[in-house]
Amino acid sequence: MAEIRVMREDLRPPATPPRRHFISIKDVTRDDVERLLATARTLERSMEREVKKLPTLKGRLVINVFYESSTRTSSSFELAAKRLSADTMSIKSSGSSVDKGESLKDTAITLGAYDPDVIVIRHPQIGAPNLVARVTEAHVVNAGDGKHQHPTQALLDLYTMREELGRLEGLHVAIVGDVLHSRVARSLIQALALMGAQVTLVGPPALLPRGVEAMGCEATTDIAVIGGADVVYVLRMQRERMQEGANYVPSLREYAARWGVTPERLRPGQKVMHPGPMNRGVEIDPRVADHADALIETQVRAGLVTRMAVLYDLLTSGPIEVKTESVLEVA
Amino acid sequence: MLFVKDAPKENIFVRGARVIDPGEGLDAVLDVRIDDGVIAALGQTLDTNSHRVLDADGLVLAPAFVDPHVHLRTPGREDEETIASGTAAAAAGGYCAILAMPNTEPVVDSAATLGSLIEAARAEAEIPVGFLAAITKGQSGAELTEMGELAAAGAIGFSDDGVPVAAPGLMRRALQYGAVTGRRIALHCEERTLSGDGQMHEGEVSAELGFTGYPSVAESLMVERDLALAAYERQPLHLLHLSAWESVQAVRRARAEGVQATAEVTPHHLCLTDEAIRSLDPNLKMNPPLRSASDRTALIEGLKDGTIVAIATDHAPHARHEKEVPFEAAPFGVTGLETAFGALYTHLVEPGLIPLEVVLDRMSAGPARAYGLDAPRIVVGSAANLVLLDLNASYRITEETFRSRSVNSWLLGETVKGKVRATIAAGRLAYST
Numbered sequence: 001m002a003e004i005r006v007m008r009e010d011l012r013p014p015a016t017p018p019r020r021h022f023i024s025i026k027d028v029t030r031d032d033v034e035r036l037l038a039t040a041r042t043l044e045r046s047m048e049r050e051v052k053k054l055p056t057l058k059g060r061l062v063i064n065v066f067y068e069s070s071t072r073t074s075s076s077f078e079l080a081a082k083r084l085s086a087d088t089m090s091i092k093s094s095g096s097s098v099d100k101g102e103s104l105k106d107t108a109i110t111l112g113a114y115d116p117d118v119i120v121i122r123h124p125q126i127g128a129p130n131l132v133a134r135v136t137e138a139h140v141v142n143a144g145d146g147k148h149q150h151p152t153q154a155l156l157d158l159y160t161m162r163e164e165l166g167r168l169e170g171l172h173v174a175i176v177g178d179v180l181h182s183r184v185a186r187s188l189i190q191a192l193a194l195m196g197a198q199v200t201l202v203g204p205p206a207l208l209p210r211g212v213e214a215m216g217c218e219a220t221t222d223i224a225v226i227g228g229a230d231v232v233y234v235l236r237m238q239r240e241r242m243q244e245g246a247n248y249v250p251s252l253r254e255y256a257a258r259w260g261v262t263p264e265r266l267r268p269g270q271k272v273m274h275p276g277p278m279n280r281g282v283e284i285d286p287r288v289a290d291h292a293d294a295l296i297e298t299q300v301r302a303g304l305v306t307r308m309a310v311l312y313d314l315l316t317s318g319p320i321e322v323k324t325e326s327v328l329e330v331a
Numbered sequence: 332m333l334f335v336k337d338a339p340k341e342n343i344f345v346r347g348a349r350v351i352d353p354g355e356g357l358d359a360v361l362d363v364r365i366d367d368g369v370i371a372a373l374g375q376t377l378d379t380n381s382h383r384v385l386d387a388d389g390l391v392l393a394p395a396f397v398d399p400h401v402h403l404r405t406p407g408r409e410d411e412e413t414i415a416s417g418t419a420a421a422a423a424g425g426y427c428a429i430l431a432m433p434n435t436e437p438v439v440d441s442a443a444t445l446g447s448l449i450e451a452a453r454a455e456a457e458i459p460v461g462f463l464a465a466i467t468k469g470q471s472g473a474e475l476t477e478m479g480e481l482a483a484a485g486a487i488g489f490s491d492d493g494v495p496v497a498a499p500g501l502m503r504r505a506l507q508y509g510a511v512t513g514r515r516i517a518l519h520c521e522e523r524t525l526s527g528d529g530q531m532h533e534g535e536v537s538a539e540l541g542f543t544g545y546p547s548v549a550e551s552l553m554v555e556r557d558l559a560l561a562a563y564e565r566q567p568l569h570l571l572h573l574s575a576w577e578s579v580q581a582v583r584r585a586r587a588e589g590v591q592a593t594a595e596v597t598p599h600h601l602c603l604t605d606e607a608i609r610s611l612d613p614n615l616k617m618n619p620p621l622r623s624a625s626d627r628t629a630l631i632e633g634l635k636d637g638t639i640v641a642i643a644t645d646h647a648p649h650a651r652h653e654k655e656v657p658f659e660a661a662p663f664g665v666t667g668l669e670t671a672f673g674a675l676y677t678h679l680v681e682p683g684l685i686p687l688e689v690v691l692d693r694m695s696a697g698p699a700r701a702y703g704l705d706a707p708r709i710v711v712g713s714a715a716n717l718v719l720l721d722l723n724a725s726y727r728i729t730e731e732t733f734r735s736r737s738v739n740s741w742l743l744g745e746t747v748k749g750k751v752r753a754t755i756a757a758g759r760l761a762y763s764t
Contacts, residue, residue: 127611209538
């Protein structure tokens with residue numbers, strides 16, 4: 001039998017920090033974003049080595065649960081965890097007990113029984129990550145919940161903009177398209193506002209949510225305003241929104257004619273971004289998508305390192321020592 | 332038209348309460364003696380006549396509450412509520428009468444279904460309960476129910492609550508034929524092509540959270556239509572659970588023009604706004620949805636100036652597992668019978684937004700009159716329908732608080748002030764603590 005000794009207060013290990021999640025941009029501060037972007041940059045440099053794997057999260061378990069189809073986000077989360085040497089497990093809704101009608105709560109409790117360090121979840125309904133956070137002990141990362149939030153997408157977009165344009169403060173970003181149904185837009189508007197950028201939303205009236213200006217942006221139906229932006233961020237025009245009876249716009253053809261991002265509507269040197277997957281010829285002209293000013297592939301690469309940064313940040317006990325970017329002081 | 336289980340009337344003596352009956356202009360510290368279920372004496376230092384004594388020093392005695400809008404989930408979802416559990420919850424909330432909506436499984440659209448409910452109420456209802464029957468068969472909005480037979484069988488009114496009567500032509504026929512029965516028609520105003528699959532009020536909060544919006548105009552457009560039909564047919568109607576300021580304006584205007592329209596509002600629409608939904612708590616999901624601060628202000632004003640005559644809980648029990656899901660997957664509706672007074676006292680009376688007398692009137696006489704029932708009164712000779720309230724008691728609302736079979740309350744975990752100490756319904760002590 002081990003002897004029980006009372007430990008001196010000053011010799012006790014520091015208390016475990018409160019469990020943190022990454023569910024909404026609303027939950028983070030500007031300092032948090034700066035720290036995450038700096039971590040991502042450090043990690044990107046490490047990716048230039050021949051052996052890309054880091055031992056940082058060895059022995060940790062990251063479970064990816066995807067209730068919606070996804071290529072970019074699910075692959076980059078999986079690779080991010082693997083590059084940090086964490087064990088990973090991926091669950092998709094089809095072929096799992098979800099098919100048998102299991103509730104999200106029960107699925108989460110089941111996965112929670114494996115004591116994962118992180119659960120990454122994508123779900124078609126708003127608030128699903130919050131529910132998982134309530135019923136498990138894991139750190140929860142939101143990989144997209146309905147039309148609500150996609151915070152790691154916003155982070156990778158900020159990272160891309162800062163790397164390409166050198167600043168976020170004062171940057172003018174035009175977000176074009178179906179804002180109403182877009183979690184990408186919601187997270188990005190908040191993230192850009194947090195970092196001091198200026199946001200203008202452009203799209204058909206029925207796809208600009210009523211009251212959206214309260215998020216700290218402007219909204220207009222006039223596509224001509226994109227010419228004044230530093231970055232034109234094109235949202236995916238979801239075909240399912242064009243179903244009979246929806247009538248958000250009369251047709252995709254009409255949408256493309258009025259709001260499609262074409263070379264004629266851009267100034268030379270304007271950067272163009274898109275969260276993917278693209279509908280070429282609808283929201284984005286192929287000539288724009290393939291032009292050197294399009295940062296779409298850069299975004300995908302940024303997705304890997306920013307997601308690595310998020311996992312790293314959640315699983316290390318506190319803010320890591322980060323040297324602030326010099327551009328910040330300028331801004 | 333109200334049904335309750337058979338039980339002996341009681342002899343009760345309420346000692347030293349502050350007796351408030353807004354309808355009688357009464358506000359005084361008095362003893363109240365109830366003989367055989369009837370108020371027999373009001374006065375100072377009365378003889379108890381060996382009655383059971385309720386010591387009410389420091390408490391308020393008021394006419395008991397009437398809830399014109401309750402879902403008892405019976406028949407069909409007895410796991411969520413029964414007549415016994417729902418009326419017990421109502422008694423604990425200070426109610427002496429409640430009216431149950433007919434959107435059950437099956438819908439109350441035949442005398443046979445109504446008859447079985449009345450029979451059950453006579454066996455198990457802790458306080459008197461009335462049943463509304465559907466306006467249209469199966470609430471499908473296509474064909475009128477046999478309103479005459481349903482009224483004769485004991486229906487207290489007609490409603491397709493939960494769904495609107497979409498076609499204006501059919502709505503007109505319902506008003507015309509409903510008049511023959513002498514019963515009130517109660518309307519759920521919602522233009523479905525505007526509300527769609529809306530989850531919450533359309534505005535700044537829905538824009539930010541990403542929920543599909545349910546705009547105010549989806550309600551007010553239908554309110555305007557129904558008021559226009561009522562004006563044209565010169566028939567009365569009752570409007571359920573108003574939520575939008577445009578609706579309040581429309582009712583105020585129509586009443587000024589002589590339309591016999593009554594309207595109700597829920598405690599949650601009076602106490603909360605759509606800002607609360609930032610918590611993503613499915614117990615804040617209801618139809619109509621919580622609206623903006625200006626809507627809430629209009630509802631409070633409407634209640635004060637009498638445009639809105641009744642406070643209705645829209646008590647809507649749901650099984651626990653149905654609400655333990657993401658907001659969008661959850662059904663609409665929250666419970667309210669046991670928390671209505673505490674919520675209203677805490678959020679409206681204490682902060683000085685609405686006088687206590689107005690709340691007491693709109694929870695009792697207002698809803699009773701809207702359905703043509705005798706209002707509970709504190710006068711000698713009237714049946715004892717009384718609620719004893721402790722305005723100083725603070726308590727935390729927990730799942731254990733509830734007599735309802737369901738716990739989907741927006742007040743879970745909240746500490747409120749204003750507690751029901753006893754309820755006397757139809758001359759019987761239905762609840763005391």
